[in-house]
Amino acid sequence: MSRSLNRIWVHFGLWIAATVLSTVALLSAASWIYSSIQYNKFYQALPDAVRVELDDLIARDLDDSARAIQIYNQYWHGDVRFSEQLSLLIGLIVCLPFGLTVGFWVSRYVTRPLASIVEVSQRVEQGDFSARAVTNGARGEMAEVVHSVNTMIDSLHDLESERLATAASISHELRTPITVLKARLHALCDGVIPINDTELQTLLAQTEHLGRLVNDLHTLSMAEANQLPLEQERLNLALLVSETLEHMQPQLQDANMALDLTLDPQAEEAAGDIRADPLRMRQIITNLVSNAVHHGASGHWLGVAVAPVYDEQGLAWVELSISDAGPGLPKELRAHPFQRFAQAPGKRARDSSGLGLSIVRVLTELQAGQVQAGISEHGGARFTLRFARA
DSSP states (O other): OHHHHTSHHHHHHHHHHHHHHHHHHHHHHHHHHHHHHHHHHHHHTSOHHHHHHHHHHHHTTOTTSHHHHHHHHHHOOSOHHHHHHHHHHHHHHHHHHHHHHHHHHHHHHHHHHHHHHHHHHHHHHTTOTTOOOOOTTOOTHHHHHHHHHHHHHHHHHHHHHHHHHHHHHHHHHHHHHHHHHHHHHHHHHHTSSOOOHHHHHHHHHHHHHHHHHHHHHHHHHHHHTTOOOOOOEEEEHHHHHHHHHHHTHHHHHHTTOEEEEEEOGGGGTGGGEEEEOHHHHHHHHHHHHHHHHHHHGGGTEEEEEEEEEEOTTOOEEEEEEEEEOSSOSOHHHHSOTTSTTOSOTTSSOTTOOSOHHHHHHHHHHHTTOEEEEEEOTTSSEEEEEEEEBO
16 A cells, blocks of 8 residues: 555645645635625625524524525625626635646646756766766655666766776786787897797787687676577586586696585585586686685685585575685775776786686676675685576
């Protein structure tokens, strides 16, 4: 019931109905007052004897009797029909300004939030994302509309900020290896530095960085546009994690990180099965482990766990957590660890594209999963992913 009363059309209808009823009441009151004044003039003009007689007739409820009508016809001055019309006219003269004033006020009161929304929309169209609509006392559905518009502006502002930051980061990431390549190639062509394996390895590393950045951008753009092909099938997440970590052992050994792999016995059976794309799942695991190696190698520990879990609604999930004992996420990243190029240009590792965690989030959500970042039991970063059990 309360939800229905909060509808915009219900509010508007109630206000209009109240305005109409008030106007009719005022019209009736004005007509009654005028009629009372006319009757009082008629009554005061009566002779004393006739007045006493009329009072007696009214007291005996005979005001419609032949004698009462004779008194009215004899002593009432003026046309009765004209008096009624004049009474109605005076009532209209009094009610018309009132009705128009109240009608415009009600219209203004109801549509004031809409005017605020229109003004804010025009400012946003010009690129001013600081503008916000105000409720101006509106409640119910109209207040929800204003709140939704402001939320949409917040999202647009975040998207615009992310777009500008992404453009700046991409230009920085592209400019650095291109500058290095250009300078060294000029030096090689001019004979300033000799061509040797070391120099070629340097050029190859810059080229691979460019390729990695372009590939990550392409994957992220395709995934966010829902155009990334997925070949989902039933697979065991625990076995997939074990196979992926086995291939990444050399990387972990180079970083001197001890692997602490915890697999729930049920996770190695059907309880650990999910429906996902094996290639994209390997990409998710690889990105998270590489992120731990890049930023948490100082802790020399990597914790990976897979276990079946149930949420508060009793739904079955398979949970994957990857933790490290490094310094953890910087303060400026904790609020938005999965944002593109979350760290400012120049603060990222040279061999990182800055898109790994963004790809993890998009690929996880694209496969109906959930991901969140937190703090591990060793004080480092912890990333927890959940996929619905198949």
